[in-house]
Amino acid sequence: MGRTPRKKNLFLDTIVNKVDAKGRVSIPADYRALLEQQETELVAFRSFTSPCIECCTSEMMDRLASDIDRSFNMFSSEQDDLTSLIYADAKEFPFDSTGRIVLSEKLMKHAGITDKAAFVGKGRTFQIWNPDLYAKEEEKIRARALQNRLSIKNGGSDND
Template sequence: MALFLSTFVNRIDKKGRTSVPATFRSALASGVFQGIVAYRSFTGPCIEGCGMDFMERLSDGAQNFDAFSPEQDSLASLIFADARQLAWDPEGRISLPEDILAHAGITDAVAFVGKGQTFQIWEPEAYKAVEADIRARALAQRPTLALRPKIPAGG
């Protein structure tokens, strides 16, 4: 499973091309698809990104909904119908479609923001504001994170 860490700011050219951070490409190198999957976030003005393996896990999880239920239909429309497979070129760049760029307000730079098993792509100044808000809330609320027990090798 890919793991995306850190935040990287890269330029974007007039054709919507930007370099995917080398560590993100490395995390995805063993996947069946040599690129990223991206879709418009429904929780903020950004782009959600992941590998095909994560999308397959999402698809498996969607089977927990009743077939043709409103929840299953909404999930399919918001994620799967909107998702784009963006292969990287020999220089490690992807081309982000115009509608996705417009959703995130991206024009000349992008911030790749690691979120563990997924990542987001933001307009850098917009992300700075969101990050400041997240940090302020975290300082006030002091959230905790439970760690899963480590499974022994071969177990």
């Protein structure tokens, strides 16, 4: 008997795609399939921690809103800053018939993207980077991980 393929729930891998002169870029097929499977929209905004574009599902944005509501006093300067950085900059990106989105000039400039874009899986989210900038960032991440001996607490598995 064959095994039923497991549903994909995470954005995985790093994939580099070409960006055309109009800012159109193909979303990797696995990423598109995950968004379609979850029947959700792609939402993107400029990262405020890195020179990249943060991408997630509309459901993840809803969860983020709940987290912000629980974490900050309404109308506090911290809440105002964070919501302005995220929501005022966020936009839903529909795919065209070939699975492409159009990156705005503002997003491309922020991430230093010109003719290529690296889609970097981050589990429940992903980022879009200039491939050269991400290669340098990845080296730093690996060095920090080695220095800090990053580990994950083993909480068990749903498949045990």
